[in-house]
Structure formats: C-alpha cells, structure tokens
Amino acid sequence: MVKVALVTGSNKGIGYAIVRGLCKQFDGDVILAARDGSRGLAAVSSLEKEGLHPKFHQLDITNQESIDQLKVFIAETYGGLDVLVNNAGMFVPPGDKESAEVAKTTIRVNYFGTLAVLQTMMPILNSGARVVNLAGGLASVVFRKSSPARKKVICDAASVHDVTDVMNNYVQSVKDGVLEQEGWPVDIPKMMSPAYCIGKMGINMLSPITQKMIDADTSRSDILINACCPGATSTDMYRGPGGKTIDEGADTPLYVALLPPNVPEPRGQHVFQRKILEWMKHGPSCK
Numbered sequence: 001m002v003k004v005a006l007v008t009g010s011n012k013g014i015g016y017a018i019v020r021g022l023c024k025q026f027d028g029d030v031i032l033a034a035r036d037g038s039r040g041l042a043a044v045s046s047l048e049k050e051g052l053h054p055k056f057h058q059l060d061i062t063n064q065e066s067i068d069q070l071k072v073f074i075a076e077t078y079g080g081l082d083v084l085v086n087n088a089g090m091f092v093p094p095g096d097k098e099s100a101e102v103a104k105t106t107i108r109v110n111y112f113g114t115l116a117v118l119q120t121m122m123p124i125l126n127s128g129a130r131v132v133n134l135a136g137g138l139a140s141v142v143f144r145k146s147s148p149a150r151k152k153v154i155c156d157a158a159s160v161h162d163v164t165d166v167m168n169n170y171v172q173s174v175k176d177g178v179l180e181q182e183g184w185p186v187d188i189p190k191m192m193s194p195a196y197c198i199g200k201m202g203i204n205m206l207s208p209i210t211q212k213m214i215d216a217d218t219s220r221s222d223i224l225i226n227a228c229c230p231g232a233t234s235t236d237m238y239r240g241p242g243g244k245t246i247d248e249g250a251d252t253p254l255y256v257a258l259l260p261p262n263v264p265e266p267r268g269q270h271v272f273q274r275k276i277l278e279w280m281k282h283g284p285s286c287k
C-alpha cells in the first residue's frame, strides 16, 4: 500500500514548505490540503513547476464534514494515514484589547479546528505514524504571566476534556470581562494576540495527552504525536523582523514528521530547532 502524508493549511507559508520538503523526502504521496480550492490548486501547480507532485484535497479545519470527507478519502485510497502535520492556523493582531469575537474565532480555528482534525484522524493512523502539531513558543508567555491558580489548572490538565475546559474558560472570561479574576494575564504585549498564544498553549497541552491515549492501545505501535515551534518565520502571519524563510521554518516540523522508526523521543513533547524543550520554558521571542 502507498504511504500518505497530510499537511493542513498548506497552500502557502510554512505548510507549503512542509509539503515541498515531504515531496522530496517522504516515501509516499503528499496531500496539500487547503480550505480554498483555487488557492490549493495554484499551490499544487506551483510545486509541479519544481518537478514535485503533491495531491490536492479540500479541507477546512473548522468544518467537521470537510474533515470527515478527507478521512474517508484517505482511508479508502490508502488504508490509513502515515504522517499528519496540523499546520493550519490563524492570527489576528488584537490591538489594545482583545474582543470576545477575536478570542472565540482564534481559539475555534487554532485549538478546536486542530483538535477536530487530530481526533478524526487518530483512528486511521497507521503503525509508525508521525503527527506534528504546529504550536508556538508564544504559548509560554501567557503561561508565565498567569496566576498560580491558573498555572495549576493548566499543569493538572490530564485529558482532552480538561484542555478544552481551559480554552473555553479563556473565551468565556474575555466575554464576561473577568480575565484577571480567572487568573489570565491582562498585560500581554500589544502586538501579540493572547487568544493565539492560548490556542497554541492548548496544542502544546494536547500532544502528551493524545500520545498517552495512543500508547494505551497496545495494538498500535510506534506512533508519535509531538508539538513543535517553527520559530519566527516570514509569512502572511508573521511580518516582523528577523523571520526565517519558509523552508527554514519547515525544518523542525519536517524533522518531527520524518522521525525514523522506534526512536524513544520526542514522544508527546514540544520540539524547537530539532531539540526537545518544555513548552513552558520556551523564550518569548520564539527565534
């Protein structure tokens, strides 16, 4: 059976470069998934000009029907999934104060969308599969600035349900204007979106939890689920100084996606610059 890799939100940016790298290094088909058909097909034809042959499939990570359709396609065509890169994400710089709408939308895409893809695809992961969740070092900033009580809730989260509760608490706290009472930081630098950081924190929290879920099923061997940070990379999302090229940004995600068989780690961990790092200790500059 032909192996298959899936990269979400890969019509541009780091995801596009991950597809390019997988087309060169992965022994199987590579699915370039995009929510918009014309943007996805344009990205495929651009890579074809380099002699690469990714396959396009539509995927909106906020639409369960769209995720289910892709799962059925992969299961029927390939019998299972070998590499899943949860790359799709969004960032709305909030300015002075984050609106409830921005918080809700950002968490809906970055946390709930990623979670929906992960949970839908987990049952069809083949033995030896690699899952990479694009998180970010900025998650550490909100953690460090949270109250001791909030930090304890974050550290004690032991199930997907617990992580989802943390995400919902943040969205509700913005809506109700009770961030401080709930232990969330209110002094995040203006250029950063707190909801972006918190959604990415959720992604970091999910990786060890979902790894444990997989490990509990002894019939499924050598599946690795890790989070990683690509580092500040010049894309439509990040236009600040000192950004890496998209191919440089894709380096760590590709490293995690292509981990050889039976490596002991990284396993449910956070990887930055090809090295394991506790996400809470990640530097705020994410370089």
Ligand SMILES: NC(=O)c1ccc[n+]([C@@H]2O[C@H](COP(=O)([O-])OP(=O)(O)OC[C@H]3O[C@@H](n4cnc5c(N)ncnc54)[C@H](OP(=O)(O)O)[C@@H]3O)[C@@H](O)[C@H]2O)c1
Pocket (backbone or CB within 6 Å): 008, 009, 010, 011, 012, 013, 014, 015, 034, 035, 036, 039, 059, 060, 061, 062, 086, 087, 088, 089, 090, 109, 113, 134, 135, 136, 137, 229, 230, 231, 232, 233, 234, 235, 236, 237, 238, 286
């Ligand atoms: N760039 C950085 O410095 C940096 C640092 C740390 C982490 N990251 C993470 O790396 C990942 C890629 O970021 P990037 O900088 O390459 O961003 P980007 O250039 O803005 O690309 C984001 C991709 O996600 C897609 N997307 C957004 N919402 C989607 C949805 N609902 N369903 C499916 N796809 C959706 C976008 O599609 P459209 O074109 O249709 O909008 C686009 O293809 C993100 O998860 C980001 O948080 C980036």
